[in-house]
Amino acid sequence: MIRINENLIKYLCDLVKSPNNNLLILQSAKPTVKIMDQGSKINSVFVIKSGIAKCYLTQDTGNDFIQEFFGEGEIFGEIEMFNNELSLCDVEAITDLVLFKISKYNFFSLIANDKKFQMLVLESLASKIKYKALRHSYNQSHTIDQKIINLHKQFPEIMDIIQKKDIANYLGITKRSLNRVISDLKKRNLI
Amino acid sequence: MIRINENLIKYLCDLVKSPNNNLLILQSAKPTVKIMDQGSKINSVFVIKSGIAKCYLTQDTGNDFIQEFFGEGEIFGEIEMFNNELSLCDVEAITDLVLFKISKYNFFSLIANDKKFQMLVLESLASKIKYKALRHSYNQSHTIDQKIINLHKQFPEIMDIIQKKDIANYLGITKRSLNRVISDLKKRNLI
């Protein structure tokens, strides 16, 4: 449920430590701080070094829909670079974050000149697509029960780390339905 | 709702016509023919030159969920190349198709040596992610009414070209619900 990308982390850790690095910097953020704002211009690409963030999209209905909880090695801002568009989502820290920040210029320069980085980015895009494909499929053809059991299997501590409202917005359901099903599953000893 | 990628089409049309082309070939498929099989090994990347295909995923529940109706310039098989995995989805012709077919070897060789192609692939991946993000959001926070009205706005002839069952599987609902809402919307003159 929360993906991590060790290869990318490792690669950027090495890069940031290299003595003549001028391509990327480290940055940190406390919980509730927004790193990216839906609809705003993006000048940098970010990669999470440690911590968890939520990436969500606010609809015309006023509802937030959480695209993904970002874990270590997750990249964001890159979609907007390639599409040359304003930010699609908000990204907000849930726990303390440490981030790699790469300027637009440096990002494209790495893509163009660094085959290893290029391939890591292609892989991370492919992995995002796969994640989204499976998630949307799963969401549409399983009941709330099944989704919560599944979530709980993959990430048992989720209820302690992530707020109920956010879990509901991740599943695309209301808080009421979430509570109802959770209490039911507890009664049946399924979670 | 059906994306098209003119830049990629144009680029491959030029490439296939170049006198010493040995990188890609053209292939055609009749309706109901499967070009890709969920769970099978992928040896080529495809790009749709003309026609419409459906890309769907069969769940453990037996339900099919349609990821996308592919239009001109849509690429598929590339995810599996980058992730080095078996096919995630089935892809099946809905109308007569003409396809560009690029072998795995040639695909990676183009990515490595052809900056223009490389950027076209990065852009198409980014566009897929954006499409999926918006679609899943929209799906989760709108009623069936709204989804059908929206679909009808974007693609009025959809009901003539695509079967009811497929539309239902695209929206993640049952045929019964689809019919109920359609007849209701017709009564209210909304479609």
Place this chain on the structure above:
DNA sequence: AATTAATAAGGACATTTGTCCCGAAGCTTA
């Protein structure tokens, strides 16, 4: 410590959507 704000939990009811049917209309093939 007292007050306010935010989150969690759930009751009662309405609405939406799914399930399980069945019959009609269109195609396909013997």
Place this chain on the structure above:
DNA sequence: TAAGCTTCGGGACAAATGTCCTTATTAATT
């Protein structure tokens, strides 16, 4: 042309989910 298959459309009912609202509980602020 008849028989068989597939798609379409919808009735009746059941189940899942949302809406609205209220009360605890926890966290934050003065």
